[in-house]
Amino acid sequence: MGEMLIQLSPKQAKLKEELQEYFEGLITPDLQAELRDPEHFEGGGPEFKKAMRTMGADGWIGLSWKKELGGKNLSPMEQYIFVETVMRTGFPFPFLTTESVGPMIAEHGSDWAKEEVATKILKGELFFGIGYSEPNSGTDLASLQTKAIRNREGYLINGQKMWTSLANFSDYIWLAARTDFEAKNHKGISMFIVPTNDPGFSMTAINTLGDVRTNATFYDNIHVPESHLVGQPNEGWSLITSQLNLERLALVNHGPVEELYKNVLSLAQSTKINDNQYLIDLTWVQHNFAQVYSGIEALKLICWKQTWIMESGRLNMAEASVAKVYGSEFFIEAYRLLMEIMGELSLLKNDSELSILNAKLERMYRTASILTFGGGTNEVQRDIIAMAGLLMPRTR
Amino acid sequence: MDFSEMNHQGEIRDSLDRILVEHCVPENLKNFDAAFKHDAELMSFLASQGYLGLGIHEKYGGSGENLYDLGILFEKLGFHAAPLSLIGCLAEVAQTIQKFSEHESHQALIASILKGDIHTSAILEPLNQDPENPLTRAEIAGDKLTITGTKYLSELASISKSLLVSANSDEGVLLVLVDKEHANVSELTTTANTPAFKVDFDGVSIDRSAIIHAQGRGLEALKYLLQTSMVMRSYLALGITEKMTALIAAYTSEREQFGRVIGSFQAVSHRAADCFIDLECLRLVSQQAAINLNTNHDCENDALVAKIWAGNACHRISYSAQHLHGGMGVDKDYVLWRYCLLAKECELINGSASQNIDRLGLNITANQ
The missing domain is CATH 2.40.110.10 (Butyryl-CoA Dehydrogenase, subunit A, domain 2)
Known part of the structure; x- marks a missing residue:
């Protein structure tokens, strides 16, 4: 074993540079304009779809997929760098479709799913909404009630899902449904590919505080052939949980907050508050920046270490939960500290010439609150830390 | 990227644990609670086993220049509340002379320290x-x-x-x-x-x-001394807060109220989990600072970040530990109280969190 090394390798640094250059070319002014439209924050517009196809053609989709499935089999560290670089640009890359659902379908799907679905995901031509949560099944996801009843031709699906983000422009829903009603909770769940153009599919928009649109989706007697089942019947839970750590880590990637820190720092350095002083000269402003800086350093190290743990094929449950809790709560604190620096100007949306950073700060703070409960609520994460990290008794 | 320790570092950690767990039993620690707090016997034992040469170049009889190794020593001294105060001697004096002195007479002092003398x-x-x-x-x-x-x-x-x-x-x-x-x-x-x-x-x-340094290098040497001191005190804080967190986990897993162990109450386990998060952050920023200081003699921001986390973790974990232990936390027949007092010293020496935030803020906002 060599000396402990806490930095990117030359190869990793080069990948980061390559990605940065690539995205500079990809994100055109037209795409930027489209992404500022609340309707298209999360993608789905024509410019977004064009960019995704370009990325597919250039081989930038499916980086985490195994080589034999058409992917690049990048290591967890390289994937982290990819996520970091994409998120810094603000491009709403559909990670869940391409890096979670895609490889699962490519590996466990039917022949139809592999040929028709997985291939098109790699080309950037096809998108998924995730159908996990239900009105009465959130944190306790295994209690979900959407039914898929086996019949001679396949499965008949009935039920309702909540927070089905991206469903409004998705081709399919990656749907968790109950197939065994006798088995205990998580043992009776199966995964399906459900087409959104089925007449039994419908949705209503849920407009959120962050202006991000999500959906309630309804499944009324939707019939899918057996080829739409992914994996074995009643073994869907392991597919849901298999990439949870990687997904959680992507949620708390340090890239976006560091980018925002840099943006606000250079703004404060160039903002005059009187004839002799810049905003940056105020002591309390410096203190806020220092708080954010020392928090980002810890977040970066936590994420890198967690990625390194995955790289070596191990799993450390407590540390994965540390990343999720610390990151999500730090974001909220960091956005607050940065907004304080710009003061009331932080409140302006980008319809004003006075607004700062195209109102990026105003937009980001509003979307931060979902991360403390989304992706595995922090109460459950703290339970895991106490049990797995401190070997304390299970909470009742 | 590699967060694994080298083989010899794991060995240092384990053997220090074996020595200190045996030596720092409550009966022995009690002897130093009111007296001059310096365990000369332990000091000479550590010297005889070569532990005072951690982080010191082989040419002086040390185990090799590496602040990470020295950090393990301070982490362990903190974890066992050892009655030894050696940051001045091992981190500030020995390291600074090793890096900046060109005089044989000054370098001779390193050999003297390795023998167990205090400078x-x-x-x-x-x-x-x-x-x-x-x-x-x-x-x-x-x-x-x-x-x-x-x-x-x-x-x-x-x-x-x-x-x-x-x-x-x-x-x-x-x-x-x-x-x-x-x-x-x-x-x-x-x-x-x-x-x-x-x-x-x-x-x-x-x-x-x-004068230990070449002409004109005094400020550089002093900055290195202060940064090394900050980072090693962060390691000391790491050991202290690790122990306090372990005590929380052990005590709340045994103590019963309302017919169940109190660690099974979410309010209790979540406060413990927050200590674990602080601890993990402190560990990582301390490691980063030690590694960077090995190759670059001026890593002030890394050292400041480590010491800021050390100050905050010492404060928060100390009061969580006292609170979750109830009266036991302040009972001098139990072990926790010593760690709480040590934590307060670690928090304030080498700059408090607020003071270091001020300094870090100046550094990172300076117009280039």
Whole structure:
């Protein structure tokens, strides 16, 4: 074993540079304009779809997929760098479709799913909404009630899902449904590919505080052939949980907050508050920046270490939960500290010439609150830390 | 990217644990609660086993220059609440001389430290918020220096053979080795009964050869000394807070109220989980700072970040531990109280979190 090394390798640094250059070319002014439209924050517009196809053609989709499935089999560290670089640009890359659902379908799907679905995901031509949560099944996801009843031709699906983000422009829903009603909770769940153009599919928009649109989706007697089942019947839970750590880590990637820190720092350095002083000269402003800086350093190290743990094929449950809790709560604190620096100007949306950073700060703070409960609520994460990290008794 | 420790580092960790767990039993620690807190027996044992040479170059008989290794020693001294205050001697004096001295006579002092002798530092000054700019003066006249000033929180100064002193002069900042006999040393009583002293220099005249660094490198050497001190104190804090967190987990897993162990209440386990998160952050920023300081002698921001986390973690974990232990936490027949007092010293020495946030803020916002 060599000396402990806490930095990117030359190869990793080069990948980061390559990605940065690539995205500079990809994100055109037209795409930027489209992404500022609340309707298209999360993608789905024509410019977004064009960019995704370009990325597919250039081989930038499916980086985490195994080589034999058409992917690049990048290591967890390289994937982290990819996520970091994409998120810094603000491009709403559909990670869940391409890096979670895609490889699962490519590996466990039917022949139809592999040929028709997985291939098109790699080309950037096809998108998924995730159908996990239900009105009465959130944190306790295994209690979900959407039914898929086996019949001679396949499965008949009935039920309702909540927070089905991206469903409004998705081709399919990656749907968790109950197939065994006798088995205990998580043992009776199966995964399906459900087409959104089925007449039994419908949705209503849920407009959120962050202006991000999500959906309630309804499944009324939707019939899918057996080829739409992914994996074995009643073994869907392991597919849901298999990439949870990687997904959680992507949620708390340090890239976006560091980018925002840099943006606000250079703004404060160039903002005059009187004839002799810049905003940056105020002591309390410096203190806020220092708080954010020392928090980002810890977040970066936590994420890198967690990625390194995955790289070596191990799993450390407590540390994965540390990343999720610390990151999500730090974001909220960091956005607050940065907004304080710009003061009331932080409140302006980008319809004003006075607004700062195209109102990026105003937009980001509003979307931060979902991360403390989304992706595995922090109460459950703290339970895991106490049990797995401190070997304390299970909470009742 | 590689967060794994090298084989020898795991061995140091394990063998230090074995030595210290045996030596730092409550009956022994009690002997130092009110007396002069320096366990000479433990000190000579560590010397005889080569542990004082951690982080020291092989040419002086050490195990190799690596602050990460030295960090393990401080982490373990903290974890076991060992009655040894060695940051002045091992981190500040030995490391700074190793990096900046070109005189054989100064280098000889490293060998003396490895044998178990104390040579400590006299750097901090009452009410001086900026240790890089000492109030203590060194007047230069020909080959002689005359030193005047007051230092404090100098560890083990009463039994130290020499003192490494920071002073301002017409040539800028100097680091000077002064024989203890020339200084006026008086004992202070601190919150954790650390053997700390006030040291007065009343026009002490010494040879110019007492300056440990090349001409013009005094500030650089002092900055390195202060950063090394901050990082090693962060490791000390890491050991202290690790122990407090382990005590929380153990105690709340046994203590029963309302017919169940209190650790099974979410309010309790979540406060413990927050300690675990603070601890993990402190560990990582300390490791980063030690590794970077190995290859780059000026990593002030990394050192500041480590010490900021150390200050915050010491404060938060100490009070969580006291609270979750109930009355046991403050009972002097239980072990926790010593750690709480040590945590407060670690929190404040080398700059409090607020003071270091101020400094870090200045550094990162300076217009390039």
